[in-house]
Amino acid sequence: MNLKEEELSSQEIFRGNIVDLDVHTIELPNGQTATREVVAHRPFAAVIAINEQKEMLLVEQWREPVKQLTLEIPAGIIDPTDASPLDAMKRELNEEGGYRADYWEEICQFYTSPGFTNELGHIFYCDTLTKLEEKRSLDEDEFLNAKWYSLEELKGLMAEGKILDGKTVYAITVWENVLLAGAKETHNG
Amino acid sequence: MNLKEEELSSQEIFRGNIVDLDVHTIELPNGQTATREVVAHRPFAAVIAINEQKEMLLVEQWREPVKQLTLEIPAGIIDPTDASPLDAMKRELNEEGGYRADYWEEICQFYTSPGFTNELGHIFYCDTLTKLEEKRSLDEDEFLNAKWYSLEELKGLMAEGKILDGKTVYAITVWENVLLAGAKETHNG
Numbered sequence: 001m002n003l004k005e006e007e008l009s010s011q012e013i014f015r016g017n018i019v020d021l022d023v024h025t026i027e028l029p030n031g032q033t034a035t036r037e038v039v040a041h042r043p044f045a046a047v048i049a050i051n052e053q054k055e056m057l058l059v060e061q062w063r064e065p066v067k068q069l070t071l072e073i074p075a076g077i078i079d080p081t082d083a084s085p086l087d088a089m090k091r092e093l094n095e096e097g098g099y100r101a102d103y104w105e106e107i108c109q110f111y112t113s114p115g116f117t118n119e120l121g122h123i124f125y126c127d128t129l130t131k132l133e134e135k136r137s138l139d140e141d142e143f144l145n146a147k148w149y150s151l152e153e154l155k156g157l158m159a160e161g162k163i164l165d166g167k168t169v170y171a172i173t174v175w176e177n178v179l180l181a182g183a184k185e186t187h188n189g
Numbered sequence: 190m191n192l193k194e195e196e197l198s199s200q201e202i203f204r205g206n207i208v209d210l211d212v213h214t215i216e217l218p219n220g221q222t223a224t225r226e227v228v229a230h231r232p233f234a235a236v237i238a239i240n241e242q243k244e245m246l247l248v249e250q251w252r253e254p255v256k257q258l259t260l261e262i263p264a265g266i267i268d269p270t271d272a273s274p275l276d277a278m279k280r281e282l283n284e285e286g287g288y289r290a291d292y293w294e295e296i297c298q299f300y301t302s303p304g305f306t307n308e309l310g311h312i313f314y315c316d317t318l319t320k321l322e323e324k325r326s327l328d329e330d331e332f333l334n335a336k337w338y339s340l341e342e343l344k345g346l347m348a349e350g351k352i353l354d355g356k357t358v359y360a361i362t363v364w365e366n367v368l369l370a371g372a373k374e375t376h377n378g
Binding site: 001003004005007013014016017018019021023024026028029030032034035036037038039040041060061062063064065066067069070072108109110111112113114115116117118119121141143144145158161163164165166167168169170173174177178181 | 190192193194196202203205206207208210212213215217218219221223224225226227228229230249250251252253254255256258259261297298299300301302303304305306307308310330332333334347350352353354355356357358359362363366367370
């Protein structure tokens with residue numbers, strides 16, 4: 001079955017700092033028309049950052065859409081001035097955690113929810129971290145606490161339902177079951 | 190550090206079929222104000238469905254926000270008429286795949302991208318599937334192909350970058366490294 005949908009027209013609804021919203025009118029495979037609400041969001045980079053004590057770095061911050069504090073792996077929107085997703089990630093690890101890492105690998109990429117948004121995440125792994133004397137400033141409307149968590153602590157937080165963020169659930173699952181399990185070879189693994 | 194942000198006011202931008210958009214003006218922890226663009230989206234249920242041949246069910250469909258066909262685990266928005274996320278999932282598995290399953294467990298819940306949306310996903314696992322003679326109809330603007338994939342096929346698709354959807358990357362990772370690896374006990378082993 002041909003599944004492709006053709007965009008017939010697009011109505012601009014909103015242009016924001018973080019998201020744009022458009023409503024596309026599309027032709028369905030059966031020739032009828034329908035609308036699709038499309039949220040445009042720039043891609044982000046996020047990182048599974050592991051220190052020498054085998055702890056993962058998480059940042060605590062207020063998330064207005066869910067009206068609560070969340071614990072998430074360090075992440076940030078890729079700026080047009082970033083040379084690459086990895087460069088963006090190195091900048092964010094500096095800003096959010098005050099760290100530099102010497103070993104990096106890319107784990108995967110995915111769309112967070114392709115039914116309504118084009119937001120794409122690049123997930124990295126890093127270790128061999130150094131605390132920086134002078135860290136870069138956060139964005140002026142960004143407030144967060146960065147802390148290290150052992151696998152046992154993370155499993156406890158997961159069991160208590162305190163890890164609410166999809167990329168962080170994924171990160172902990174990969175760290176415990178793939179990276180630590182040695183199914184994936186790393187330079188020090 | 191206190192990280193809580195207080196909503197001072199909210200401006201309604203859009204009320205749609207799938208998403209609503211509002212811009213909240215909030216008070217930052219330092220007393221200054223900022224805006225947050227908030228996309229409201231109903232929660233969804235999705236399922237890691239495994240058949241007797243140890244294959245996973247994926248649905249292929251056009252995703253307008255990313256302008257391509259994707260392969261995703263069966264999923265659907267939870268309707269107000271669904272008694273529970275699990276009930277919604279059973280309905281979707283019928284509609285999208287034409288299957289009923291006898292064994293179910295909930296794997297986890299997560300927000301897909303809490304920085305800009307409250308969309309919450311409930312991820313289930315099921316097996317012991319029966320093909321239904323009469324499957325429920327899809328929504329009238331929904332077109333998809335449902336197919337079964339072995340783990341080897343899924344790993345090939347992942348390596349080729351053909352699994353683009355976050356919940357599906359997570360589902361394959363969990364199936365391969367947790368469920369199949371036996372780290373998590375299931376009724377059948």
